[in-house]
Amino acid sequence: MSSAQDELDKERAGASTLMSEVSDEAEREAEALANPFASAETGKARRSSVPPPPPATAIGTPQPKASVPPTGAPDSATAPSRGPSRSAPSAQITSEPGVAPSDETKRGGEREAAPPSRAASPQPERVVAGGSSSDESDDAEELDEIDELEVDELEVDEIRTSLPPELPPMAPPSAPPKSGAPARPQAPPPSLPESRKLPWFEEFFSDDYLRTVLPPTPREIAVECDFIAATLGLEPGTTLLDIGCGLGLHAIDLTERGVLVVGLDLSLPMLSRAADEAQERGLRINFLHADMRDMTFEGAFDTALSWGTSFGYFDDETNFKVLLRMRDALRPGGKLLLDVVNRDFVTRSQPNSVWFEGDGCVCMEESKVNHINSRLEVKRTVMLDDGSQREASYSLRIYALHELGQMLSKAGFRVLSVSGMRATPGVFFGADSPRMIILAERKEG
Numbered sequence: 045m046s047s048a049q050d051e052l053d054k055e056r057a058g059a060s061t062l063m064s065e066v067s068d069e070a071e072r073e074a075e076a077l078a079n080p081f082a083s084a085e086t087g088k089a090r091r092s093s094v095p096p097p098p099p100a101t102a103i104g105t106p107q108p109k110a111s112v113p114p115t116g117a118p119d120s121a122t123a124p125s126r127g128p129s130r131s132a133p134s135a136q137i138t139s140e141p142g143v144a145p146s147d148e149t150k151r152g153g154e155r156e157a158a159p160p161s162r163a164a165s166p167q168p169e170r171v172v173a174g175g176s177s178s179d180e181s182d183d184a185e186e187l188d189e190i191d192e193l194e195v196d197e198l199e200v201d202e203i204r205t206s207l208p209p210e211l212p213p214m215a216p217p218s219a220p221p222k223s224g225a226p227a228r229p230q231a232p233p234p235s236l237p238e239s240r241k242l243p244w245f246e247e248f249f250s251d252d253y254l255r256t257v258l259p260p261t262p263r264e265i266a267v268e269c270d271f272i273a274a275t276l277g278l279e280p281g282t283t284l285l286d287i288g289c290g291l292g293l294h295a296i297d298l299t300e301r302g303v304l305v306v307g308l309d310l311s312l313p314m315l316s317r318a319a320d321e322a323q324e325r326g327l328r329i330n331f332l333h334a335d336m337r338d339m340t341f342e343g344a345f346d347t348a349l350s351w352g353t354s355f356g357y358f359d360d361e362t363n364f365k366v367l368l369r370m371r372d373a374l375r376p377g378g379k380l381l382l383d384v385v386n387r388d389f390v391t392r393s394q395p396n397s398v399w400f401e402g403d404g405c406v407c408m409e410e411s412k413v414n415h416i417n418s419r420l421e422v423k424r425t426v427m428l429d430d431g432s433q434r435e436a437s438y439s440l441r442i443y444a445l446h447e448l449g450q451m452l453s454k455a456g457f458r459v460l461s462v463s464g465m466r467a468t469p470g471v472f473f474g475a476d477s478p479r480m481i482i483l484a485e486r487k488e489g
Contacts, residue, residue, distance in 0.1 A: 244438045245357045249290075249311035252434055256402040256426055259291060268351075269297040271466045275483055276347045276379055278303050285345045285373055287336050288354025292318025292329065299327050307331040308339070336366055341373035348373055348380045355384055356441040363441060367455035374486045380457065382482045386464070387442040388475035390420060404429045418442055445472065445480055457484035 280302025289307030395412040411422040464477025
């Protein structure tokens with residue numbers, strides 16, 4: 045009995061001790077639940093891993109201006125200091141022109157970046173007894189996030205102060221046309237001015253052309269001027285307008301006979317040689333550089349001359365207007381002598397190709413007649429002594445006698461006579477006559 049009683053007493057004492065331990069543990073658990081922040085060591089160790097907030101100068105607080113910046117702090121006037129931001133707009137801001145680099149780059153990483161959030165780097169799981177340690181850890185992490193949020197807000201304030209002034213808002217893009225509505229036509233882009241191609245008669249009669257033609261001899265010029273003077277009835281003091289005078293050889297000869305001549309041509313090289321020749325002979329002749337389409341003479345001349353197929357360069361309408369200009373240049377009753385090739389004679393020998401020598405060159409002309417528009421088209425190739433080669437072309441409207449007769453009559457002229465060549469004055473043999481030398485008189489009124 046004694047041994048059984050002793051065993052029972054031991055069991056009762058152990059049970060009493062166990063109940064005491066359980067009671068003490070329950071009291072500690074109750075105190076922990078009543079005060080979750082009682083374990084200060086855990087919270088202090090957790091917060092010590094978060095970097096302290098940076099000093100005022102690190103986030104852009106303006107400092108007093110000094111002549112020498114303090115050691116370790118950049119001058120805010122030239123390079124505003126900014127802390128790094130974890131928000132997405134920071135990358136766009138640093139890419140803007142005129143924004144200074146971050147303080148991490150300037151100070152070589154002096155300040156640590158804020159720790160990543162739990163969403164980016166989840167914490168490892170812990171085995172917690174009674175929930176006290178877990179609550180304290182969550183509360184400490186919440187305090188950490190509050191501290192980091194305060195730092196980020198300061199960084200955002202500093203970024204806003206360092207941004208350039210806002211630009212005026214851009215105009216919104218035009219709304220696309222509604223379905224079914226016609227689109228507004230866009231203005232075509234401005235076109236560049238095209239280079240103007242000169243007509244053949246403005247560039248054909250150049251120095252190269254003068255090398256390909258041999259001027260007639262003085263004897264030949266005198267014979268032609270005899271015919272001109274006799275046909276027009278020229279006397280000393282008679283005024284004459286030489287239209288398309290070229291080298292001025294006829295104008296010079298007629299001037300020596302006492303005729304008052306004005307020469308007009310569009311080729312400056314030819315007019316220059318004509319003026320030099322007249323000066324050498326001591327003659328005063330007025331040579332005009334002008335276009336026959338722009339003549340504005342009003343009844344200033346007794347006679348007019350167009351020699352050597354100087355008529356027919358343009359289309360029919362413009363050629364007719366030139367005849368009107370010739371008529372206006374004459375006084376009533378004034379006479380015009382018009383010399384052109386005969387179409388009926390020329391067409392019999394076309395197409396054609398001829399060679400001839402010039403001044404230090406050999407020239408080849410290939411010609412053909414366009415029977416639709418009645419134009420003689422000529423391609424000229426000039427081979428110079430130095431081996432170079434140049435090409436040019438021209439086109440003439442060639443007329444039959446009845447065509448020119450109708451145009452002259454419509455322009456206010458009366459045809460007096462037609463000659464097929466100088467040797468047969470006043471006689472025309474149709475297709476056998478190489479030229480048409482027409483004498484016409486301006487009608488009265």
